[in-house]
Amino acid sequence: MELREVFEPIVNFLKNFQRKDKDAVSKEKAKERLQLVLMQDRASVSPDFFEMMKKEIIDVIKKYIEIDEETLEVQLTRGFEGNDGAGPALYANIPIKNIKPVARKIDNVEEETSDNPKEVANTIIEEIKTVSEEKLKDKKDKKDKKKQKDTKENIDEASKEETSNEETKEAENIDKVEENVQEENKEDTTSNMKAKLTGVKEGVADTFSKVKFSAKERFKKIRSKAKAKN
């Protein structure tokens, strides 16, 4: 009996040659099936889990895209056609309402495909809007912080006046720029375009150093395209 035990590994070793395919080893199959079934069980056992994950996913996407939160669905599946049922997959169906301009700002200028100067101008308006909004917000934040920090009322008030002056100035500037761009949309000739866009460019450069670079690039592009057409 004891010798049999000694030779058992040898016999098993030889047996292994016969059993080449992995399916014959049933424990792998069991593990595989359990992995999936446990994942699905866990997702449905704790109702908080999915809601928490969904909320965080939505928050990230919302930064860039306006989505329809009510019809959104997230689910765990056995896999889909894309991965040939290779394993469990997280499936999300997110209806989009609109892409936010912020997302476009991040786009590389090189990849800009729009040939239409109207569209480019619109994008610029939107950019200006968002940047100015951000700026105003920053100022407000700063003001709030200042309020908390400063103990002397005089200093506080002075700084308030300063900032509010700046704000109004800037707001006026923005309005002017917007007006300019909107006007130029009405008259659609390329020559007018050129002149006015240069004006816009200067205005932009003055107040918003952030957009300056990308705007310049775009105007150059538009100009060269307009020239080519002429």
Add this chain to the structure above:
Amino acid sequence: MGEVIVITSGKGGVGKTTSAANLGTALTMMNKKVALVDTDIGLRNLDVVMGLENRIVYDIVDVVEENCKLKQALIKDRRYEGLYLLPAAQTRDKNAVNEEQMRKICEELKLEYDYVIIDCPAGIEQGFKNAIAGADRALVVTTPEVSAVRDADRIVGLLQASDLPKPQLILNRIRTKMVREGQMMDAQDIVDLLSINLIGAIPDDDNVIIQTNMGEPSVTNPKSLSGKAYMETAKRILGEDLPVTIPGKKEGFFEKLRKVFSGKKEKARV
């Protein structure tokens, strides 16, 4: 102040009652005072497994309904010093006791005993909720089968959602030959799947059936492989830092040869 340990599994028939009986007895053999509590009302079995079925006078429902004092319902096991059993009622159902009452019983027992071992019923309903209500620690029993592992995972989830965030695993009925052939999941596979710590790995052992036939836990038989594994588990419950011996773990060919010739062969096969 003692510790209340609940032994649970989700699926029935994986060895909760056997584990409770063995661990309780093992702990008394290590000079601890232990109370075994059967919470499987309507389907009590810890009494027959322990061989104490003829000595039941009062049960847990009598205690809850104040027909008797807690001390009167506890059966003293005459074979092992310091081992007591609080049996479940057979003619009632799980709703005869609620969580608050269970908590009260546990608090009372903790004052007297070093360990209170609770045998939990199968399922995730009221009986399970009662059993875990007063527990400080949970041991989840499973076997290397898909159904048992799946149910164990649900139980782990429910325990973590309640006040028992770190349950430990007892893997029961490991068939070493099948594990070696790759036809049964091994301890590591199951630990990976459930991601909880292993506290005991018990080999499948005919001795369990033979000893249970006689109303004795297998830890009382020093030759029994499962008994040895339960003894080791009990030591780990006491806090000893002991690596878990995995039954049927691959031994090298030369290792076996050496054992045969040195005459120190342990009966590893089941």
